[in-house]
Amino acid sequence: MANVLLLHPGKMGSSVANALIQAGHEVFWVSQGRSNQTRERAEELGLCDVTDLSSALGKSEFVISVCPPEYAGSLAEEVIERGYEGTYVDANAVSPATSLAMGDLVGENYVDGGIIGPPAWNVGSTRIYLSGPRAANIAALFEGTLLDSFVIEGEIGAASALKMCYAAYTKGSSALLLGVRALAERMGVTDSLISEWAISQRGLEERSRNTAYSTSQKAWRFAGEMREIAATYSAAGLPAGFHEAAAELFERMKGFKDRDPATIDELTAELLRGKKSLD
Amino acid sequence: MANVLLLHPGKMGSSVANALIQAGHEVFWVSQGRSNQTRERAEELGLCDVTDLSSALGKSEFVISVCPPEYAGSLAEEVIERGYEGTYVDANAVSPATSLAMGDLVGENYVDGGIIGPPAWNVGSTRIYLSGPRAANIAALFEGTLLDSFVIEGEIGAASALKMCYAAYTKGSSALLLGVRALAERMGVTDSLISEWAISQRGLEERSRNTAYSTSQKAWRFAGEMREIAATYSAAGLPAGFHEAAAELFERMKGFKDRDPATIDELTAELLRGKKSLD
Numbered sequence: 001m002a003n004v005l006l007l008h009p010g011k012m013g014s015s016v017a018n019a020l021i022q023a024g025h026e027v028f029w030v031s032q033g034r035s036n037q038t039r040e041r042a043e044e045l046g047l048c049d050v051t052d053l054s055s056a057l058g059k060s061e062f063v064i065s066v067c068p069p070e071y072a073g074s075l076a077e078e079v080i081e082r083g084y085e086g087t088y089v090d091a092n093a094v095s096p097a098t099s100l101a102m103g104d105l106v107g108e109n110y111v112d113g114g115i116i117g118p119p120a121w122n123v124g125s126t127r128i129y130l131s132g133p134r135a136a137n138i139a140a141l142f143e144g145t146l147l148d149s150f151v152i153e154g155e156i157g158a159a160s161a162l163k164m165c166y167a168a169y170t171k172g173s174s175a176l177l178l179g180v181r182a183l184a185e186r187m188g189v190t191d192s193l194i195s196e197w198a199i200s201q202r203g204l205e206e207r208s209r210n211t212a213y214s215t216s217q218k219a220w221r222f223a224g225e226m227r228e229i230a231a232t233y234s235a236a237g238l239p240a241g242f243h244e245a246a247a248e249l250f251e252r253m254k255g256f257k258d259r260d261p262a263t264i265d266e267l268t269a270e271l272l273r274g275k276k277s278l279d
Numbered sequence: 280m281a282n283v284l285l286l287h288p289g290k291m292g293s294s295v296a297n298a299l300i301q302a303g304h305e306v307f308w309v310s311q312g313r314s315n316q317t318r319e320r321a322e323e324l325g326l327c328d329v330t331d332l333s334s335a336l337g338k339s340e341f342v343i344s345v346c347p348p349e350y351a352g353s354l355a356e357e358v359i360e361r362g363y364e365g366t367y368v369d370a371n372a373v374s375p376a377t378s379l380a381m382g383d384l385v386g387e388n389y390v391d392g393g394i395i396g397p398p399a400w401n402v403g404s405t406r407i408y409l410s411g412p413r414a415a416n417i418a419a420l421f422e423g424t425l426l427d428s429f430v431i432e433g434e435i436g437a438a439s440a441l442k443m444c445y446a447a448y449t450k451g452s453s454a455l456l457l458g459v460r461a462l463a464e465r466m467g468v469t470d471s472l473i474s475e476w477a478i479s480q481r482g483l484e485e486r487s488r489n490t491a492y493s494t495s496q497k498a499w500r501f502a503g504e505m506r507e508i509a510a511t512y513s514a515a516g517l518p519a520g521f522h523e524a525a526a527e528l529f530e531r532m533k534g535f536k537d538r539d540p541a542t543i544d545e546l547t548a549e550l551l552r553g554k555k556s557l558d
Contacts, residue, residue, distance in 0.1 A: 096466065116475055127478070129471070152471045161466035166475055169459045169483070173452050176521055179512070180448045186515040187375065187440035192408070192431045196395055196445055199406070204448070233458070236465040237551065239527040241520030242455055248518040272516065 001025050002141060005050075005060035007075055008034060009042050013066035015119035015126070016091070018045050019145035028056050057084045062141065064089045066115070069098070070224040076102045087134050089113050093225040095164060095232040096157030103132070103156040111138050112156045114163025120147040131158035164232045168243065171222055172229070174211045175246035181208050181264055182271040209264045216262035219253035226250060280304050281420060284329075284339035286354060287313060288321050292345035294398035294405070295370070297324050298424035307335050336363045341420065343368045345394070348377070349503040355381045366413050368392050372504040374443060374511040375436030382411070382435040390417050391435045393442025399426040410437035443511045447522065450501055451508070453490045454525035460487050460543055461528075461550040488543045495541035498532035505529060 005028045006017045017027045029047045031039055042049065050056035057063070057079060063086060065075050072092040079088060088106045090099060091113035103110040111134045117126030127148045130138050132155070139149040152158050184193045197204045215222075226247035230240035252271050256262050262270070284307045285296045296306045308326045310318055321328065329335035336342070336358060342365060344354050351371040358367060367385045369378060370392035382389040390413045396405030406427045409417050411434070418428040431437050463472045476483045494501075505526035509519035531550050535541050541549070 117479060124478075127475070129475075152468070154467055158466070158468055158471075161463075162468045162471045162475065165459050165463040165466065165468060165472050168462065169456060170480070172455050172459075176451050176455065177448060179517055179521065180444050180451075182517055183447065183512060183515055184440075184444040186517070187437070187444065187511075188433055189431070189437055189441045189444060192437075192441045193444050196406070196408075196441065199403075200396060201449070232466075233462060236462055238458055238461055238465070239524035241522075241524030241527075242458065243520075245518035245520030245524075248520075 002062055003028065003060045004062040004064060004141065005029070005056050006047070007063060007065050007079075008067055009038060009045070009047060010066065012115060012119050014041050014045055015121055016064060016066055016115070016128070016147060017042075017047050019120055019142055019147035021046055022145045023141060023143060025141060028060055030056050053078065054082050057082055057086075061086045062089065062138070063087070064091055064113075064138075066091050068092075068221045068224050069094045069228050073098060073102060076105055080105055085109065087111060087137065089130070089138050090160075091115050091128060093163050093167060093228060094160055095228040095235070096161045097231065097235055098228060099157050099160040109134060110156060111135055112159045113138070114159040114166075115147075116163060116166050120145075122146065124148070129159040129162050131160075132156045135159075161232070164229050167225060168229050168233075171226065171250075172242050172246050174215055175222075175226070175249045176242075177204070177208050177211055178215070178264075178267060178271065179245070179249055181212075182268040185265075185268045186272055212264040212267040213261045216253055216256035216267055217259070219250040220257045222250040223247045223254075281341055282307065282339045283341045283343060283420065284308070284335045285326065286342060286344050286358075287346055288317060288324070288326060289345065291394060291398050293320050293324055294400055295343060295345055295394070295407070295426060296321075296326050298399055298421055298426035300325055301424045302420065302422060304420060307339055309335050332357065333361050336361055336365075340365045341368065341417070342366070343370055343392075343417075345370050347371075347500045347503050348373045348507050352377060352381060355384055359384055364388065366390060366416065368409070368417050369439075370394050370407060372442050372446060372507060373439055374507040374514070375440045376510065376514055377507060378436050378439040388413060389435060390414055391438045392417070393438040393445075394426075395442060395445050399424075401425065403427065408438040408441050410439075411435045414438075440511070443508050446504060447508050447512075450505065450529075451521050451525050453494055454501075454505070454528045455521075456483070456487050456490055457494070457543075457546060457550065458524070458528055460491075461547040464547045465551055491543040491546040492540045495532055495535035495546055496538070498529040499536045501529040502526045502533075 031049045087109045089111040099112045112131045120126035135151040142149040184190045226243045230243035233240040310328045366388045368390040378391045391410045399405035414430040421428040463469045505522045509522035512519040
């Protein structure tokens with residue numbers, strides 16, 4: 001059994017922590033500067049509170065980072081600045097290049113990871129992919145838990161590349177669909193589009209409504225991920241525009257963060273708000 | 280029964296001409312400068328060959344333009360330069376702004392159109408949408424034919440707007456999916472992506488293969504359409520990047536025009552050809 005520090009137990013991170021506890025590991029977290037909501041969630045799950053990062057690192061053989069992608073690099077820096085020499089897993093939605101840079105910083109104990117699926121509260125719903133020389137050690141930590149773990153072949157960056165490719169289509173096509181609804185609304189052809197979809201694209205209208213409902217509250221943290229994906233495309237010599245546009249659309253949806261799930265009409269209005277009209 | 284000039288009977292235009300003939304109209308076409316393949320197709324369908332544009336216009340109460348979007352404007356100009364005063368229908372995949380500009384050129388006899396679906400050789404497969412004061416006259420020409428016609432409410436530009444919104448998702452999501460396959464290939468994670476899709480995105484791998492097969496030969500004429508869609512987004516105050524990226528990807532596929540349908544592997548190789556590697 002191992003001692004693991006989980007930075008930071010948000011919606012996804014909590015489920016990762018829960019999986020580790022389920023497997024019998026001791027899971028630490030750093031409560032300093034976190035919200036009351038996070039604190040309650042951590043207590044309920046049985047995470048062990050260590051008030052500051054330095055003492056938490058002193059107790060942990062493994063650190064797993066689960067955070068919005070724009071904070072992944074600085075989180076790794078904070079840990080390394082404190083002289084940490086254990087295994088560091090970045091499980092965030094970052095580009096292979098971002099992951100490689102963290103790998104350079106951390107050294108041979110770095111593991112590249114990517115999580116696919118919703119927070120892991122159900123059997124078979126969620127997978128953590130891991131790459132790099134220490135990947136198998138991390139995969140073993142999750143054996144028999146709700147979070148399925150897979151080592152993927154390839155150097156540091158392979159797990160991140162898989163996450164980028166996966167989210168490129170799922171979140172990219174969601175953004176595309178919501179943008180189409182906004183365009184139709186601006187052009188005054190929403191009813192005609194819905195009628196045409198009913199003939200030739202069955203299910204798409206319902207999917208656009210469901211996407212608005214399920215995406216609106218999470219959009220605030222998708223913008224950074226879309227930028228990492230755009231950077232991945234550019235580095236691969238492929239056009240980055242899909243995900244630059246997706247980032248912009250998700251950014252326009254940030255106001256839904258702490259509100260009820262949005263209807264498609266509320267969402268298209270927000271996407272079009274304050275933008276120049278067609279005239 | 281009416282005399283209609285169809286410019287130009289390619290794959291889609293031939294089926295539009297066929298629908299008109301089916302309804303008992305006389306359909307002219309201009310053979311000057313067209314390929315032997317087009318000539319054979321036109322003869323077979325029973326189109327009436329008028330060798331030059333001016334004499335064709337002299338005989339026709341209606342002109343219907345069916346061509347790649349980048350030629351739509353110059354085709355309208357050619358017709359108007361010859362003093363044509365009948366009804367002119369642009370049925371192409373152009374932005375509302377492009378259509379409005381043609382409307383200004385043509386005058387009150389301009390009809391804005393957009394065709395949705397494959398060439399109209401089967402019942403219920405294909406629809407022509409029409410907008411503007413003369414729209415109902417054109418819809419009537421197609422009554423009882425294989426091409427279903429609909430007048431959509433709104434000014435000139437509404438039918439084009441519908442076509443843009445429709446193709447924005449269908450062709451946009453195809454380009455997105457093909458781009459994802461190319462990215463995975465460049466990153467060396469194709470097998471992992473396909474395994475993950477088999478778990479959580481059932482059907483997507485097959486869809487990507489089918490999309491390669493069905494899109495490769497047509498991609499050469501999608502790039503212009505994607506640019507019209509991008510312009511429509513910009514004018515609406517929405518990000519245009521999705522369709523700028525789609526235009527670039529379809530452009531990279533131009534070499535498949537006169538070849539056999541491409542496999543996904545051939546297609547991703549072409550998308551990545553000559554582009555800078557990740558290293």
